[in-house]
Amino acid sequence: MNELNTLSLDDIAKRMSTGEITSVRLVEAFLERIAETEPHIHAYAHVGAEQALAAARKADAESPRGPLHGVPFAVKDVVASADMPTEANSRLLRGHRPEKDAWVIQKLRAAGAILIGKHVTHEFATGQDEPPSRNPWNLACYPGGSSAGGGASTAARSCQFALGTDAGGSVRVPAAVTGVVGLKPTFGRIGTGGHVRGASVPTVGHIGILSRRVRDAMHVLNAVAGEDPADPTTWLGPVPDYPAAPAGSLAGMRLGVPDFGNFGPAPDAPVAKAFARALDTLRDLGADLVGIEIDRMELAVPAATAIITAEIGFGHEDWINTRPHLYHDAVRQFLELSIVSPANILQAAYRARHALQQSVAAVFRRTGIQAIVTPTFPALAMPLAELDAEADMVRLIQYTCPWSLVGQPAISIPCGFSEDNLPVGLQIVGAPLDEMTVCRVACAFETATDWHERQPPL
Amino acid sequence: MQERESEADQIRYLLQLSGLTVPGEDVPILRKLLEGHLSITRVLLEQDYTDCVPAAGVRWHE
Numbered sequence: 001m002n003e004l005n006t007l008s009l010d011d012i013a014k015r016m017s018t019g020e021i022t023s024v025r026l027v028e029a030f031l032e033r034i035a036e037t038e039p040h041i042h043a044y045a046h047v048g049a050e051q052a053l054a055a056a057r058k059a060d061a062e063s064p065r066g067p068l069h070g071v072p073f074a075v076k077d078v079v080a081s082a083d084m085p086t087e088a089n090s091r092l093l094r095g096h097r098p099e100k101d102a103w104v105i106q107k108l109r110a111a112g113a114i115l116i117g118k119h120v121t122h123e124f125a126t127g128q129d130e131p132p133s134r135n136p137w138n139l140a141c142y143p144g145g146s147s148a149g150g151g152a153s154t155a156a157r158s159c160q161f162a163l164g165t166d167a168g169g170s171v172r173v174p175a176a177v178t179g180v181v182g183l184k185p186t187f188g189r190i191g192t193g194g195h196v197r198g199a200s201v202p203t204v205g206h207i208g209i210l211s212r213r214v215r216d217a218m219h220v221l222n223a224v225a226g227e228d229p230a231d232p233t234t235w236l237g238p239v240p241d242y243p244a245a246p247a248g249s250l251a252g253m254r255l256g257v258p259d260f261g262n263f264g265p266a267p268d269a270p271v272a273k274a275f276a277r278a279l280d281t282l283r284d285l286g287a288d289l290v291g292i293e294i295d296r297m298e299l300a301v302p303a304a305t306a307i308i309t310a311e312i313g314f315g316h317e318d319w320i321n322t323r324p325h326l327y328h329d330a331v332r333q334f335l336e337l338s339i340v341s342p343a344n345i346l347q348a349a350y351r352a353r354h355a356l357q358q359s360v361a362a363v364f365r366r367t368g369i370q371a372i373v374t375p376t377f378p379a380l381a382m383p384l385a386e387l388d389a390e391a392d393m394v395r396l397i398q399y400t401c402p403w404s405l406v407g408q409p410a411i412s413i414p415c416g417f418s419e420d421n422l423p424v425g426l427q428i429v430g431a432p433l434d435e436m437t438v439c440r441v442a443c444a445f446e447t448a449t450d451w452h453e454r455q456p457p458l
Numbered sequence: 459m460q461e462r463e464s465e466a467d468q469i470r471y472l473l474q475l476s477g478l479t480v481p482g483e484d485v486p487i488l489r490k491l492l493e494g495h496l497s498i499t500r501v502l503l504e505q506d507y508t509d510c511v512p513a514a515g516v517r518w519h520e
Binding site for chain 1 (some may be wrong): 468472473487488491492493495496498499500501502503505507509510511
């Protein structure tokens with residue numbers, strides 16, 4: 001692996017400004033890394049080498065536009081791209097070429113970033129991917145999903161950063177089990193215009209960011225946050241300058257630590273151990289840790305399940321009727337379930353979501369906390385051969401789906417490793433629109449630890 | 459017992475309505491999935507939602 005694959009966005013911008021590196025050299029380094037790692041991790045659905053190199057030559061001829069200038073990134077293959085196929089890992093969309101880029105890709109290109117490829121997703125961001133992406137820390141293990149390629153590729157240093165989608169944890173879970181950063185901002189902070197048909201869950205779907213460092217995610221958020229004309233739920237107000245978040249001490253900050261019982265089954269022992277150490281680190285940084293209980297949290301998984309199940313089916317009706325054989329069986333069956341799922345349950349789920357929003361807001365007000373910390377994922381990456389996505393679903397999303405459901409910002413950062421060298425993620429959840437505090441806590445933790453520096457044996 | 463029969467009736471009715479099967483014919487996998495779905499989400503129908511808004515979207519930033 002080349003050193004260029006390991007730099008931060010700040011380092012890249014600095015070296016480009018002095019002429020030490022060029023965008024072409026950077027893109028070449030990532031293309032080389034892709035060639036080196038893809039036979040093992042299968043993280044890319046498409047690689048646009050020619051387009052990326054042409055964009056890099058153009059970037060090198062321009063004045064730098066900012067920290068993303070000339071930097072290669074990749075996007076989950078449910079997000080439309082005009083110069084590469086967008087197939088959502090579905091035979092129904094084989095060869096599909098959208099007419100224009102999704103909003104987020106337009107924003108990143110405007111900031112000078114270069115789309116190098118599309119990451120493998122579970123079929124229509126549900127079900128499974130076949131052949132599966134692999135976890136670079138242990139190729140036999142689950143890399144998370146449904147942004148399966150995004151986590152694996154970011155961890156393997158085969159992209160500088162990635163965009164994924166997250167309706168129940170699909171950015172944060174891959175981040176946790178592959179040892180990278182996964183940021184899901186507030187609902188409406190990043191526009192979702194440009195999702196392909198059939199891969200969208202409109203009231204819980206978010207665009208999220210995968211990167212190796214928190215500050216990289218903050219730079220990307222700066223570029224993509226703000227009003228999307230195609231998405232009426234996007235926030236119209238000003239976007240803060242996230243990288244300007246105060247660094248260092250967390251003195252005086254109050255962080256809520258929920259009882260594990262609030263979220264269902266307790267985490268496995270290696271996760272609980274790493275989480276306990278993470279709390280010690282946050283305490284050492286000056287944070288006050290406050291035990292909290294959130295009323296109605298037991299409704300989160302049922303409500304998220306009901307909403308995702310009901311909303312994912314839209315756009316599939318005629319495909320289900322005319323070309324059912326082009327789906328993998330499990331995906332088609334889930335979409336059929338979507339079509340028959342009762343409307344009264346969806347209505348109850350929408351009300352339950354509002355009830356939970358009120359409960360969480362009440363805890364923030366009553367206790368004076370500025371963020372909540374939990375494990376991101378209750379287990380280590382399990383062997384792919386043992387994964388039963390349907391049976392394991394509740395456990396897979398128990399810590400992450402509440403925050404997609406209520407729309408609050410949340411980040412996963414590496415907070416430890418098991419004895420057999422598998423990563424553990426720490427989740428930090430903020431108040432609505434307060435990505436700044438989430439990133440501030442995450443940055444402080446990252447600066448005080450070196451988990452993010454570890455590299456997978458690949 | 460009454461409740462279980464009622465849920466079974468609901469499942470049968472939903473499967474028929476879906477057009478994915480025909481009256482009187484069973485679809486074992488979809489039936490199993492629907493039973494599982496209703497089992498996970500049943501708790502949602504047992505709550506008191508006074509003062510809760512049936513919002514279709516989340517907008518924190520009014």
